[in-house]
Amino acid sequence: MAQYAEFVTAEGAVVRVEQAAGAVAGADPYGMQPVGRGAAQAVERAGETFEQALTGVRSAAESALAVFRGGSLAPDEVELEFGVKLTAEAGALIARTAAEAHLTVRLSWAPGRSA
Secondary structure, eight states, X not given: OEEEXXXXXXXXXXXXXXXXXXXSTTOOTTSOOOOOTTOSEEEEEOSSOHHHHHHHHHHHHHHHHHHHHSSSOOOSEEEEEOXXXXXXXXXXXXXXXXXXXXXXXXXEOOTTOOO
16 A cells, blocks of 8 residues: 655645655554555645755755865865655654665865865
8 A cells, every 4th residue: 555645835735755654653564554445545644844844954954064065175066965755744854774874975176276
């Protein structure tokens, strides 16, 4: 059975995000799900707007950029890459790979630039 978290944007648009079976409240950790006619999908309404859910992730990105742009390294470019997981109960989270949070940082400098 497909399971979704439903967020509403500030403009009123509906954004549905597919969730893993274990991410839905009341989901059985062994993969057992209720069945019945017409129960092809379950939609759980989020308690906050889409923008509110992403605010914490934006703040985390701003903080990480400040750390890598500041200091003695002074890169010409900073690129951050991370996955965002959206759930109806928790909002937006930095997604994990294996057992740790996923964050890739790429710093670059222009060739021939004097230090």
